[in-house]
Amino acid sequence: MRRRRGSASVASTLFVLGLLCAALAGAVVWPLVVAADRERAQLRPATATVVESRPCGVQAAGDLVEVEIGGEVRRVPFDGCGHSRGQKFPVLVPADATGNVVVRPATANGSPLDELAERAHWILLTLACVAGGGYGLMLGRR
Incomplete structure (x- = not known):
């Protein structure tokens, strides 16, 4: 009976790839979460009523509310x-509304959740590449 060689190296390779993936996910997402919390602390929700509507265009100054x-x-x-x-x-x-204030929509397109989703897409793409590369290395050893 012949013993299979390399099974220990496969396990260690997968362990290292898992640690690399976890570190990559943390390094990409953590700064965004901290920045989003900081931004939310500086804003408070309110209800606005449109007083003067302005048309959308190149020189649009925004509605007056x-x-x-x-x-x-x-x-x-x-x-x-x-x-x-x-x-x-x-x-x-x-929160500190002194001087010239511009209010923003509560659900803006450039919200932190959209940025988080974009970063998650990049993380998943990177993890897929790393996993594919690791799998290729394991197949190449046979």
Whole structure:
């Protein structure tokens, strides 16, 4: 009976690949999670009412909305356009609302979750490449 050689090296290779994948996932996702938490701490939710609607275009300045900031209702520009007058929707207001304030939509396209999903796609692609390379190395030893 012949003993199979290399089974210990396959296990150690898979262990190292697993550690590499975990380290890669942590290194890519961790800074984004910290930045998203920091950004969310600087914004608070509010409800805005459109006072003046402005058309969308190259020179669009954004709609003018009324929103309660620090206990008083203020008219501030909104980072968006084309809403109808009197429309109400959720927005994010800076926690420290001094000076010129621009409110943002509560569900923006460039949200941290979208960035996290994009990073997850890159992580999965990298892990697939590493796993494929490791599998190729194991097949090449036979």
